Amino acid sequence: MSQSPLSQTKDVNDDYLESFAKLAQRIRSGNSFSGNERNCAFMNSRDGTFTDASYSLGLDLIDDSRGMAVMDLDKDGDPDYLLTNRTAPRFRILRNDINTENNWLVINLIGDPKKGCPRDAIGARVEVNVDGRKIFRTLYAGDSFLSQSSKSLRFGLGQSTKVDDIKVQWPSGHDEVFDIGLEAGEFILRQGTGKAEPTKAPAFLKEWVSLSPVIVESSDELRIRLSQPLKLPKELEFVDLEGNKRFIDELTKNGPVLVNLWASWCAPCIDELRDFAEKTSTFKKEGLELLALSVDNLYEGINVSPDEIIKKVKSVGYQGRLGFANDDLIAALDSLIRESIYRHTEIPIPTSLLIDRDSWLTVIYKGKVAVSQIISDKSKMGLGPNVARKEASPFEGLWAQKDFVRNPIAVSNFYLEAGYFEEAKEHLSSFLSNHKVIPGSDTGTRKSAQLAQVHYKLAEIFSLSGDNASALSQFKAACHLNPNDQRMLLRKVYSLAEAGESKKAEIEAKVLCEKFPSSINHLTLLGDVYTANGEEQKAVEVYNQIIRKNAKTIPALRGLSWLHSRAETPDIRDGVKAVRLAEFLMKSPGANNNPDFNMIIGSAYKELGDENKSINYINKSYELALDQFALDVIRELKKNFPDMIPRQKEES
Secondary structure, eight states, X not given: OOXXXXXXXXXXXXXXXXXXXXXXXXXXXXXXTTSSOOOOOEEEOSSSXXXXXXXXXXXXXXXXXXXXXXXXXXXXXXXXXXXXXXXXXXXXXXXXXXXXXXXXXXXXXXXXXXXXXXXXXXXXXXXXXXXXXXXXXXXXXXXXXXXXXXXXXXXEEETOOBOSEEEEEOTTSOEEEEOSOOBSEEEEEEXXXXXEEEOOOOHHHHHHHTOOOOOOOOXXXXXXXXXXXXXXXXXXXXXXXTSOEEEHHHXXXXXXXXXXXXXXXXXXXXXXXXXXXXXXHHHHHHTOXXXXXXXXXXXXXXXXXXXXXXXXXXXXXXXSEEEEOOHHHHHHHHHHHHHXXXXXXXXXXXXXXXXXXXXEEEEEEESOOOHXXXXXXXXXXXXXXXXXXXXXXXXXXXXXXXXXXXXXXXXXXXHHHTTOHHHHHHXXXXXXXXXXXXXXXXXXXXXXXXXXXXXXXXXXXXXXXXXXXXXXXXXXXXXXXXXXXXXXXXXXXXXXXXXXOHHHHHHHXXXXXXXXXXXXXHHHHHHHHHHHTTOHHHHHHHHHHHHHHOTTOHHHHHHHHHHHHHOSSTTTOOHXXXXXXXXXXXXXXXXXXXXXXXXXXXXXXXXXXXXXXXXXHHHHHHHHHHHXXXXXXXXXXXXXXXXXXXHHHHHX
């Protein structure tokens, strides 16, 4: 079975990565790997064929199951099944309750490392003789996708109550026979003892398996209670019926708000507004404000006036706030929900959002929702993570994990792409304030590595905003938590140069080059540091050294072309060389839509004296940078080419 890519590296096939991304998107859109087929189980018919026994065994579930482990949870001799699914429930326990009068034998092996056998005894072969029959089992490691079944070896004895003998072929090559006359049950066989030790079932396993899940009744309503409330961006805009711009956070300052997305042509929407109208007094008593936003005018060919909206809602008695949703509001909500919830589905009409004080999104209702459900959810807002976690799950049961941490980087990326710069910083900063590594503790843990990524992302945001001192502080924190991450080390050194600590940057860059003499990345870093420090000739020498090693090294081509067009040293300026390098750069994949590359070739043509081409590329670079929110490129363009950026675009 092929492995999923753990990181996007140069040695990973691009086609594979693209296909994997498409497959992942299909799963997030509600499709399954199996094509929504039911799980299957086949029984060996002992004639060279198999019989489909899925239904009779109770395994024909609609779950999109991926992993399966087999073990005797309740210690009654028969195998029970543990399934992991991509769909809910994500984890399912199937207890085998087939009643038979047959007897069984379970063997647990423990090897002796002193005899050359691993303690887990993987690879051991066990032969059980019972009533003249020989039954064989081999101990394997890993027998299902991302799963490990119990290491217990199970033998069906039929009506027999005892075994004649047991022979173990240990992985060390030693054969051992254990006591004859063992009764049915579960035993431990330790290498070198020749005796079997009976075992007893742990009490907690029986208690665990005895739990019965509460099945939620089927409903057309899709209610998503977030296990962690989601902070909505500031100044999330809608338009009131008078045409004035209003913001969601203006309303949530005073208390919780239910935002309802509806359309005048939508029958369930009108029914829902009628239900809201009938419960007006209930909403007022609960201190819950209603905001019904029409989406009518977002559809092509539809233009509904404020008077028509008023007439429509008056017909059902609705008395809450009214307004019009815009494309930016819907796009922001859709993107933010997609980043917070694994399953990707479109926002239907109607959809309601229960938002707590200070714009914390708590519950999403896709489809018509009962007022009683809204009031119940409102009463449980702000009661802490334990309540939120319980309300977020549709099933009762035991929790294997108490804390579910939302990916802070994914959410911050949404904020950045949508232009909510401050929200991105606040989101990451808030996450770091709630998830800290104790000073002096082990920095090689999974938690520290995750926190390092958050510090790194926050550092990049500070760098984009020009706050080099804060960026450097965050890069240092990232490297402290994950000192073996080369990408972080490289970026920290460059940040030193940006923050004005040029000598420190040069020293650390040289140390890395000495430590990794064959690494082009570290040598490129040294060239970038020289450029940032104004040591242009040294930078040119380093970039040329890199190109001699590999003529297609993009960062070196980029850096050298920039120096040939922008260097303060007259001898380095060379428009012909700058254009030649930039044109080669533009042949790389995705270069046409890269704002930085377009800036580089625009600068090169300016040095060459071709003003028309230069203006075209600079303008394209600025448009791409605005569209992609590439703040670093925007900053460079405004600094180096202020007269070539159209005034109206700059103001926008």
